[in-house]
Amino acid sequence: MVTTDWTQVSYEEGRQTLKKWRECGVRRSEEVVEIWEHVISRSPSSLGDEQWAVLEQVCIASLDAARVDLAQECIDLLHAQFPNSNRVLKLKGMQLEATEHFQKALDIYERLVEEDPNNNSYRKRKVAVLLAQGKRLDAIRAINEYLKIFLNDPEAWLQLSELYLLENDVPKSVHCLEECVLIQPLNSMYFRRLGDLRYTQGGADNVELARAYYERALKINPTDLRSQYGILLVRNPSGLLLKDFQSNNQIASTTKSPSEKKKAGLAAVDAIDNLVNRYQKISPKSNPESDGILNCLEAMKVTIGSK
Amino acid sequence: MTDLLLDPAIRTWVFLPIVVITFFIGILRHYVSLLLMNKKKVELENIADGQYLLRARLLRENGRFLPKTSFNARRQYLCAEETGYLSKAQQRPAKGPNPMDPSQMTEMLKGNMMNMIPMIVVGGWINWTFSGFVTTRVPFPLTLKFKAMLQRGVDLVSLDSAWVSSASWYFLCMFGLRSIYTLVLGSENAADQSKAMEDQMAMTGSAVNPQADPRAAFKGEWEALQMIQHQFAL
Numbered sequence: 360m361v362t363t364d365w366t367q368v369s370y371e372e373g374r375q376t377l378k379k380w381r382e383c384g385v386r387r388s389e390e391v392v393e394i395w396e397h398v399i400s401r402s403p404s405s406l407g408d409e410q411w412a413v414l415e416q417v418c419i420a421s422l423d424a425a426r427v428d429l430a431q432e433c434i435d436l437l438h439a440q441f442p443n444s445n446r447v448l449k450l451k452g453m454q455l456e457a458t459e460h461f462q463k464a465l466d467i468y469e470r471l472v473e474e475d476p477n478n479n480s481y482r483k484r485k486v487a488v489l490l491a492q493g494k495r496l497d498a499i500r501a502i503n504e505y506l507k508i509f510l511n512d513p514e515a516w517l518q519l520s521e522l523y524l525l526e527n528d529v530p531k532s533v534h535c536l537e538e539c540v541l542i543q544p545l546n547s548m549y550f551r552r553l554g555d556l557r558y559t560q561g562g563a564d565n566v567e568l569a570r571a572y573y574e575r576a577l578k579i580n581p582t583d584l585r586s587q588y589g590i591l592l593v594r595n596p597s598g599l600l601l602k603d604f605q606s607n608n609q610i611a612s613t614t615k616s617p618s619e620k621k622k623a624g625l626a627a628v629d630a631i632d633n634l635v636n637r638y639q640k641i642s643p644k645s646n647p648e649s650d651g652i653l654n655c656l657e658a659m660k661v662t663i664g665s666k
Numbered sequence: 667m668t669d670l671l672l673d674p675a676i677r678t679w680v681f682l683p684i685v686v687i688t689f690f691i692g693i694l695r696h697y698v699s700l701l702l703m704n705k706k707k708v709e710l711e712n713i714a715d716g717q718y719l720l721r722a723r724l725l726r727e728n729g730r731f732l733p734k735t736s737f738n739a740r741r742q743y744l745c746a747e748e749t750g751y752l753s754k755a756q757q758r759p760a761k762g763p764n765p766m767d768p769s770q771m772t773e774m775l776k777g778n779m780m781n782m783i784p785m786i787v788v789g790g791w792i793n794w795t796f797s798g799f800v801t802t803r804v805p806f807p808l809t810l811k812f813k814a815m816l817q818r819g820v821d822l823v824s825l826d827s828a829w830v831s832s833a834s835w836y837f838l839c840m841f842g843l844r845s846i847y848t849l850v851l852g853s854e855n856a857a858d859q860s861k862a863m864e865d866q867m868a869m870t871g872s873a874v875n876p877q878a879d880p881r882a883a884f885k886g887e888w889e890a891l892q893m894i895q896h897q898f899a900l
Contacts, residue, residue: 508717509713510718510721511717533736534736540728541724541725541728541729542728544727544731568733571898571900572900
């Protein structure tokens, strides 16, 4: 991958890049700040009306990159242009968040929510404040409240799922991820995580589900290495590899007929083959571990094949 | 039959002015309506309603990726007799736009004025100023039935029906400029008369408008969700 020196790009290129990142929601805050400081800020007025959107973007990026001074500049400029704008007020709140004035930020967001109850971004900021303060349970409560109204927001569901996972509440976490799947059935990450969670829950049914989810994830995104490993994990036929876990292995050998066992073994070998294929394509330079992993996989294959 | 030859002055003083006038009237309409209309306020409850409807639909479409227990739990949540959102929403009292509410009334009046006044005034003026010209010809032959549509104001039996009269040209411009307005003003513009008329038609034509009566939409979703047979897809 070629790394670009963002301080040297041309004005037009910088502008296009910022636009692209802004529209796709890319989080490359340090680069954004670099482009702004070295390229665009030479003449912001030649952006025309675009400059306000750019200023907002730069403001958020600079907060992300811990450049509060720059954020203050952007907010001042925006405030001069739009003195009564809620959007600018929200930026102000985010700046307060970044400087750990959580209570003041919360006050601002409260006011914004009251003024415009239909705008979900202010409510989301409130949750973000709680998260930044480490108040996990409060955050869970807030997101639940939020999801009662805006219940088709995958971002919020995903966040809630992660929070529940931190509280070791796997079933609730599963529920949240299932919501994500309902909303965006073509996102392989949701399926992979569901697979992970189902496998964690354990039990023959759940492992079967985990297998289905991993396979789905792999179907949507064939390059998903973790799902491939997941399949290997799920297919691992009755402790072929992990003898210590034989007693409590998820697919208990008692429930499986020999033919099924064989099938599972074959699927595991398939999964290993796919993994080996992937690793062979990686040059040792980019991943010095790949050789070791390859050897390990080959050994695994031999073990499974021999049983 | 010899071809009809039009005076170039007709092009300069009738054909083009009509296009330009219709265009600028549209632009004017857009800005005047921006001035007069205040933004429609959306209630928080309406948003929630919309979200729940969407969710019910998503559950129907993508529920096959969930195991049966999860699917049933969600269906229960939406459709349960007493507590389900869809069931509760069906029993809510109806609240359509209240015709006696003065703010609603001015709103409706404004909408109608914006539609009617330019139609009557400009249409009448164009008819009066530019009547009786044959302005242009469509580049393909048409049947006689089109004469009434394309040759309004020019009653000549022997004229080929591919020719377009000035009044008809005005109407063609009015309806045909929609994409140009979209280009100039963006997609959410009020310049287009034909759209406004379609809206009116839709208002009178169909009784089931989801905005006007969410209960019907909820009932539909509720029934669809009850009917669906869950089948795990993976």
